[in-house]
Structures are given as structure tokens and as C-alpha cells.
Amino acid sequence: MARYGIVPRSEPINAVIFRGTPSQLINLPAFIKGAVAILAIGIGFGYASTQWPVSWFIPVLAVLLVLGGIGLAYLQVKFTEFEIDVERITCRKGILNRTVQSVELFRIQDVTSVHPWWQRMFGIGAVVVMTSDSNNPVWRLPGMTDAEQLRNELNRAAIALRDVKGVREVNMGRV
Template sequence: MRPTILWQGRPSPLMHLGLYLSCVFLLPFPLALWRYLQVRTTRYTLTTERLVCEQGILHRTSDEVELYRIKDYTITASLLNRWLGLSDLILVTSDQTHPTLVLRGIIDAHAVKELIRNQVEALRTQKGVREID
């Protein structure tokens, strides 16, 4: 059975607004373009079983974390990001390759966190998984 997509998102390009504005006055345009392409080629997909993070301009990387491995959640936002309604969602996991996973520039990160949390709890109950530290 194929997992159902519960949420899909990308980082907001506005999270680098300061960089874009400084490029108008100080920095070269290619730096701002490169950063914009990095943001636009990043995609987060939450399914009923895992969280998939795809990123890369020239070299594409796709990382998957099983939801039942997520242990803790933190939401952070700079002053500018708070004004823009953006936050970073930091997930602490028991995954060997990605013990900390950061979803950057997420709109309404609190709702996304709750969606992930509810799915983690449902999956742990369904599979009978208990996290031991």
C-alpha cells in the first residue's frame, strides 16, 4: 500500500529577504540567485510513514526519516522570519544518518509540527514502537 501524502511544502524564498536586499546594494547578483535556487529546489514531503527531504540544484539528494524515529520538536524564528510568518522546524530523531533534521522557512510551522506529532503517535501505536533513550 502506497503511503498517503499528508503535507508537502518548500522553504519560503522570503527567509533570505535580507540577503536579496543586500545584493541590490552590496553583494553580487549571482549569490542571491544561487540562494534562491537552493530554496526553490528544496521540497519537504510528509507521508503517513515517513518524512522526505529533497534538495539540490546540480546534485539532487533525497533523505527519508521514518516518522516513528522522531523524538522531539523545536520551532525557531528570527525577528525577520517572525514578521514574515516563517519558522524553522527542528526535529530530533533516533535516525543514524540524520539525528537532527531542520525544515527551514516553513509557513505555519506550529500546524506542521502538530500534523507530524499526531502522525508519529498514530504510527507508534500502530506498530507498537516504544522509544528508549
């Protein structure tokens, strides 16, 4: 069975295809920008202190703000969880306040995997799901390992569920 394999019918109807959090590697740009900002603060303070009397408190406050931004990016990914079972995709996210959203698999119209060059080096990518759900027409699952395989399995599961439920897609307007 594939890593994100479709669950055989003998298993419970709510069997999980995938459960996990995005990879922290999606925060790599934020981490690099934060490191460059802290370096710039250090260099700026070093230069400014030779020219003027500058309090040590100012660069410390600036570094703490940068570290707070990096920490927030880390926590946002840490407190995001995706669960895909044979009927729906559920996303739980939030640090202090929790938001839970789900979309039924039979509403999936298209699934795309996106692999930026720097994420491809680490074997991760984003899965973008286009749905017929009017409240959440686009679902983005960032930082997924084996994103292309997950995309294939999600497509198969959506088609299988539409067949089981007897649901057909009808395009109105632009095709």
C-alpha cells in the same frame, strides 16, 4: 480538518500530510545583503572613478558575482522540496545533483518550531526535528508557513505511527 491534518485511516497509507518548498522569504537577509553590496560597489566605483582611471569592467564583474550569489541562494530554496506522509519525511534538494533523504516518523524524538522575529512578521518559521536516526539526527525544515501547526501535526503523526507499529522509545544514557 487542519491544514496539515493527520490523514484518517480510511485513506491510503501513503497519504500526504504536507508537500511543498520553503518560502523564499528565508533568503531575505541574503537579498538585503546583496542589495547593500551592489549599492556599495556603485558608490565605490563612483568615488574611485573621480580619483583614478577605473575600468567599467571591474564593478560590472563585482555586481555579477553578487547577483550570482543571490541567484544561488534563490535556486537552493527553489530546488528544495519537503514531503511528509503518514510514514516518513522526505527531503529532495539539489540544483544540478539531486539528493533525496528520508526519515521514518516513528524515529522522531522531538519537534520544535523556531520563529525568528523577522520571519514571524510573514507567518513563517522553521521546524526542527530531532530523530534517533544516526545518519541524520537533526532535520531542519526552514521557511514553513504555519510552522507551529506543522510541528503539532508532525508530533501527532509520529505518536500515531509508533502506536500502530508498536514501537517504544528507550533512552540509553543521558535523559
